[in-house]
Amino acid sequence: MKAVLATDLSAASEATIENEVCLECLGRIGIDEIHLVTVVPSNVHAGMPGIDFEKRRRKALERYRRAIESAGFDIETHVVRGTPHRRITGIAETIGASLTVAGSRGQSPLENRVIGSTARNLARTTETPLLINRIEREVDEPTMVRTHLFQRMLYATDFSDNAERAFEAFSYLRHATQEATLVHVQTPKDPGLSEGDDPGEQLAELASQLNAWGIETQTDVRQGDPAEEILAAEETHDPTTILVGSRGQSRLRRLLLGSVSEDVVARATGNVLLVPPARVT
Template sequence: MRIVFATDLSDANKAAIESRTCLECLDNIGVREVHLLTVVPDNVSSGLPGMEMATDAREALKTQRAVFEEAGFEVETHVARGTPHRRINGLAERLDADMIVVGSRGESPLRNRLIGGTVRNVARTAVRPLLVERIEKTDTGPAVKKEHLFQNALYATDFSENAERAYEFFPALTGATERATLLHVRGSEQRGDDGSDQEARERLEEMADELRDRMDIDVETNVRSGAAVEEIVAEEERVDATTTLIGARGTSRLRRLLLGSTAESIVAQGNNNVLLVPPESATPR
């Protein structure tokens, strides 16, 4: 498996890369080739202010590259200039990467460009599955919020074609996932419809049986009612999920608007790692 790991060279991304547990999770799902990418916006000079680890991006990448190489990965580094999300998606497409990995927070001079808006823009335009790894501030500095990336997966589905594509990505997590929860959230307009509730539970159970057979993991199902984002976040907490797996919407020029408020809100506001799987017909922007 080949991944593009986008880094802003901040202490936060350094913490994510140096987490041995996270590296083991990537290894367990078959990642062998890592392409480390940092993007320098056009309006920032090559001598990035505030970088303590090196005087330029290429030197800084050497430090992060060494961590991956010591863990046994094949590594290439890339420094690009331009719009971050375009460069990230462009490299992933060119390399035919299996996944893009980005951190959700950072403390570098590029924070507003690379960590805030870029995560959303990568999510809205991604042509490859996107893993958003949560990084939080602690008393001792930045740290990954949940180290065991794929150990306990929550899959949220509305039974759409895009949700089905995310479900089909599950087997790629074999070796790292020990437990999964399959969730369907019924909107307020469906409350009181016992037939709809029963149908959803039966569909989830069929999917759960398939996962048990294919991955040999523990699987449970649940149907909740209410606002999708609130119920997904509540389920994350209930089952102590380490990653939320969800499908993105939209394949047209309006895709930036059609990602779907649920997926975008989970990426932008959630507290969990998120694995976002784009539509198969998604095209690069």
């Protein structure tokens, strides 16, 4: 499996790339080839006075390459110019990546920009599963908030087709997952449930699949606002990563991510693995 690892050469990116536990987690789920992508913004030029961007970039990428190779991965580097989320998404599609990993500094006082423009736009446009890797904020040497990426998963479902597609990610996550919590938030109109269906029973069926894989699984049925309750469940169960499906397809995808998925991606304390809908061909 191939993964795209996006980096802006910042200390936050370095925290992900040079963390041995993080790389080991990627290896456990079947990633064996990493494509390290850095996008040079169109307004940055190599000849800008006082700053040798090219030299800094070469040194950082070489250091990252050594760290990734020493962890046992094949690696390719891509230095491209343009709009970050578009180039990252384009490379992921071109190489047939199974996962895109992007770091985020986490919550910000500016609620409408909590995950940064690149991570937000990736979440809205990605065609491959996207791992938002949460990094500490406001420290000189940031580290990952949760280093064991997939050890304790919180899976949020409304029993829709998109949620079912997200659950299928356990087919490879199970090699790195020890515990899972399955959460459903009841609302007046549950899109994935027929009248008379019991969400507790539905979750129990899913839990039995994970238990068969040796994953210790519990269920949690809640009532209220889905995004708020999923975030409350994160606080209660302390997962390393939240697994959630997104909605929306086609060129309107960026407008149709869905308020629940977007709120969770933006406001979660730890990592979020966002699984997009199946690509329409």
